[in-house]
Amino acid sequence: MIQKIGREYFAGNGVIQTLYPGLALSNGDTGIGSIGRIDHAMSNRNGTIPMHPHINDEILSYFRSGKILHKDSEGNEVMIGKDRMMLMQAGKLFYHEETGKSEDEIFEGLQIFIRPAVKDLTPKVTFWDLDQLHSENKWRLVASHNDNNQFQFSSETWIYDIKLTKGSSIGLPSLPKMGLTCLLYVFKGEIEINDMNLQKKEAVIIKDEDIEISTNEGAELVLFVTNEEATIYKDGMFSGNKY
Template sequence: MLHKISNTRFTGHGPIKILYPGLEISKEDTGIGSIGRIDHPEIHGKTVIKMHPHINDEILSYFRTGTAEHSDSEGFVKTIGKRTLMLMKAGKMFQHEEKIFGDKEPMEGLQIFIRPGEKDLKPEVVFLELDEIHSENKWRLLASPNVETDFQFSSQTWLYDARLLEENTLLLPDLAIQGLTLLLYVFKGNIIVNSDLNLEKKDSLLIKDENVIIKANQDSELVLFVTDESAEVFKEGMYSGNKL
């Protein structure tokens, strides 16, 4: 199954656009498996998002331009950006603040809200320093449920990214075609899937039981979400939870 989710499905009137991917295919769940919500902020200028709580969310901050200073109730203070990613595992209660420095270049990226495997886990903050900003023409595994990655989700969820250069092609990772559900997100650029399905910036593609060929019409940045819909997740997180 291939199902395109148009960029028109985003909601929000400010600089942060919000996608509930489940709304495209279901009247029962705003998420898909462990993928609860995807935010795509584009913030110009200096902005402070004051201290606010998260409960039972696992939030991966994936910024591609600009920087932000993160501080939280666990005592961490860290500047994050295109080389430094962050995973906040909120658990029972977690609060954080972000000071965004978008005056030199706009802050653009994703805040990815993943559902935890169970309720009220211990809060944890993990940072990942990337050796390279981009992974060109090949998938890079950023997060998984396993110790093979620095970022570990508590649910059966995997996250990849890739920068696909113009005229190059890419297949799905081997793991991603083993009976799991995939959501391919175009962060930047324009691609064509299986020679006839065009996706541009902020479009996404739901993939089940299909092995696809992705070709870049121009240099493109892609994010691939993989979830096991049969696995247990907690669907009542503050932001990642079901909103129906």
């Protein structure tokens, strides 16, 4: 199966636009497996999102430009940005606050809401200082399920990224097991997949298909992989089946 998700599946027209990927499938679920929702944030303004709660969400902060000051109920006060990612595993209850520190640089990135395997886990926050900002023409495993990676989800979820240079092409990475569902998201640039064109803020669902991804001008991609047969908790505060 290959199915395109266009920009019409985004909600919101402001600084943050939210993709509910399951709406493209019309199966009564706003997410796909453990992939709850994806927020694409972009702003040239500084400001504060005040302290607010999360319950049973696992949130990967994937920012590619700008910086924000993160504060949370676990006592962390850390600057995050393009060279430092963060995974917040909210569990039973967790609070955090974000203040933009972009200065002259446009702030842009993703807040990725993943559904946990079970409810009410112990809250945990993990940071990762990247050795390289991008992984050029090679898939990088950003987060995984129990694979000794820096970021580990409780559910069977894997996230990869890649920066494709002009005129390059690649297939999917070698996946952990058979039967997984992939959601390929264009963060920047434009690509062709099996004669299908995708531009920034568009995505495609891929399952049990061989594909080739190519780009003429270059692109930055994020690949979400989920096991739709695995146990997940679907009633997280933001990641849950809500719209």
